[in-house]
Amino acid sequence: MFDIAFNNVNEIIGMNGHGIYVWSVYSIAISILVVSFLIAKNRIKGVKRKIKIKNAPS
Amino acid sequence: MFRLIKIESSKLFYKLKSWLGPMLIMILVLTAFPLSIDISQFDLEKFYFSIIVVSLLMTSFLATEGMFEEDFEDGSLEQEYLVEQDFYKVVLSKIFVYVCFIGVPIAFIGAIFSFANGVAIGNFINVFVSLSLSNLLLFNLFAFGNALSINKGAMLGVLTTLPLALPVIILLGTAIRSIQYGNGFLEIISLMIGMGFLISAIMPLIISTTLKTHID
Amino acid sequence: MISVIIHKFSSPKSFVQITKTLYPLFIFTGLFMLIIGWTWGLLFAPPDAVQGNSYRIIFLHVPAVIFAELIYFFMALCALMHIVWRVRLAAYLIKSAAPIGAMITFIGLFSGSIWGIPTWGTWWQWDARITSTLILFIMYLGILTLHGSFSNLEKSDRLMSILVVIGVVNIPIIKKSVDWWSTLHQPASISVSGGSSIDPSMLYPLIISVIGLGFTLISLGILTSRSYILGREKNKKWVLDHV
Numbered sequence: 039m040f041d042i043a044f045n046n047v048n049e050i051i052g053m054n055g056h057g058i059y060v061w062s063v064y065s066i067a068i069s070i071l072v073v074s075f076l077i078a079k080n081r082i083k084g085v086k087r088k089i090k091i092k093n094a095p096s
Numbered sequence: 097m098f099r100l101i102k103i104e105s106s107k108l109f110y111k112l113k114s115w116l117g118p119m120l121i122m123i124l125v126l127t128a129f130p131l132s133i134d135i136s137q138f139d140l141e142k143f144y145f146s147i148i149v150v151s152l153l154m155t156s157f158l159a160t161e162g163m164f165e166e167d168f169e170d171g172s173l174e175q176e177y178l179v180e181q182d183f184y185k186v187v188l189s190k191i192f193v194y195v196c197f198i199g200v201p202i203a204f205i206g207a208i209f210s211f212a213n214g215v216a217i218g219n220f221i222n223v224f225v226s227l228s229l230s231n232l233l234l235f236n237l238f239a240f241g242n243a244l245s246i247n248k249g250a251m252l253g254v255l256t257t258l259p260l261a262l263p264v265i266i267l268l269g270t271a272i273r274s275i276q277y278g279n280g281f282l283e284i285i286s287l288m289i290g291m292g293f294l295i296s297a298i299m300p301l302i303i304s305t306t307l308k309t310h311i312d
Numbered sequence: 313m314i315s316v317i318i319h320k321f322s323s324p325k326s327f328v329q330i331t332k333t334l335y336p337l338f339i340f341t342g343l344f345m346l347i348i349g350w351t352w353g354l355l356f357a358p359p360d361a362v363q364g365n366s367y368r369i370i371f372l373h374v375p376a377v378i379f380a381e382l383i384y385f386f387m388a389l390c391a392l393m394h395i396v397w398r399v400r401l402a403a404y405l406i407k408s409a410a411p412i413g414a415m416i417t418f419i420g421l422f423s424g425s426i427w428g429i430p431t432w433g434t435w436w437q438w439d440a441r442i443t444s445t446l447i448l449f450i451m452y453l454g455i456l457t458l459h460g461s462f463s464n465l466e467k468s469d470r471l472m473s474i475l476v477v478i479g480v481v482n483i484p485i486i487k488k489s490v491d492w493w494s495t496l497h498q499p500a501s502i503s504v505s506g507g508s509s510i511d512p513s514m515l516y517p518l519i520i521s522v523i524g525l526g527f528t529l530i531s532l533g534i535l536t537s538r539s540y541i542l543g544r545e546k547n548k549k550w551v552l553d554h555v
Contacts, residue, residue, distance in 0.1 A: 040356055053366075053368070056368075060365060066422065068421075071532070082535060082539040084539075084540045109493060244458060306471060309471055309474075
């Protein structure tokens with residue numbers, strides 16, 4: 039169960055001709071997830087900054 | 097209730113665009129489709145029903161577009177709320193009038209065209225009943241979409257309620273297949289009648305809550 | 313009684329405070345399990361006898377579609393709470409969960425399409441499961457558009473909740489579409505009630521991936537809901553103290 043299913047890196051990338059499908063799906067999904075996290079983090083920062091500016095003593 | 101039906105009927109009668117437009121579009125689509133593609137009668141008979149279903153979906157959406165908008169804009173909805181304290185009866189009578197004066201004629205047109213495209217004459221009533229019941233369900237759903245989007249345009253209404261029309265389309269498709277293959281029609285139509293009763297009772301309640309949210 | 317409990321645990325203030333503490337735990341667990349699950353699935357699980365290596369998309373596709381439906385269920389529960397008990401937090405959570413639901417449904421659709429090319433020979437098929445998942449995606453977009461259409465946010469919250477509750481009728485259709493209609497799509501490989509049709513060497517990484525993606529999405533949900541809550545409650549004293 040824990041033996042690696044491929045013999046070398048080229049096999050991992052190529053996956054017998056299916057690598058293009060497998061890797062493209064994972065890379066795009068991971069990119070979407072990462073971008074979503076970055077947007078959410080930036081939004082929190084932005085909201086906090088706005089609240090601070092609004093309530094700053096003049 | 098009878099008073100409301102009378103008022104809604106006369107209101108709809110003067111809104112020519114609302115009732116005549118969908119019927120004309122239904123006729124136009126069903127006539128233009130066979131002309132626009134050059135295929136054999138045999139192939140046409142196979143998928144002409146799909147065009148009827150799509151036209152039904154489109155025209156029922158068109159018919160209910162702006163169902164509550166005018167009443168909302170001119171304040172008559174608010175007035176009705178002050179008098180009745182609820183929209184249930186108003187919505188129920190409005191949907192009833194729309195189904196009777198637009199939905200049923202559209203279903204009749206659809207049935208006539210299906211008859212002209214290979215459906216056996218004995219199945220005319222079956223097709224008409226299936227289309228009418230689908231229209232009853234679709235009108236309730238699109239009325240809900242109209243109540244949600246009220247004065248924000250048709251785009252929002254489509255986006256919010258088209259996914260809800262999916263079960264109706266599936267049911268109608270099953271009913272039509274059962275007519276074509278000649279088995280299980282009674283079961284499907286019973287299910288549609290049951291759903292029709294259920295949705296006609298519940299949907300006005302939901303639409304009423306939605307309209308109250310706009311008025312509040 | 314229920315109403316008292318719900319109101320006690322559903323203040324936006326306590327939600328923000330509790331989730332701030334839980335976030336590191338969730339994101340760590342989520343990413344750790346995703347890395348384990350995907351590495352196991354992509355490198356160690358044996359190739360499928362029929363599909364070869366293309367089946368490895370399953371470790372992303374299945375978790376994605378599971379959460380596409382689960383997020384909608386979560387939103388429906390929140391919508392019910394908002395309609396019945398007027399819980400403000402519930403509406404905030406729906407608004408925060410909807411974009412995540414749309415995103416994960418898109419990933420599910422996209423990964424399924426790509427998987428379809430080597431397996432079915434086509435990237436799109438108008439079959440029951442794919443079409444109903446597309447409808448779910450449109451539903452998410454509809455909910456977001458509806459919420460963004462009104463300037464009165466309380467009104468938007470309420471209308472959105474009504475739509476979410478009504479839309480839940482489509483979820484069983486999506487779930488059972490592969491059983492009810494003849495489709496290209498295979499029936500569910502794993503089931504809560506047992507009776508999995510998948511080999512353990514593929515099943516374990518799949519389960520780990522599902523849990524990992526679940527924790528990751530909860531973490532993302534915490535972030536989006538926190539920013540939304542802070543924005544909506546910006547005039548409250550607790551927000552000023554929090555910031």
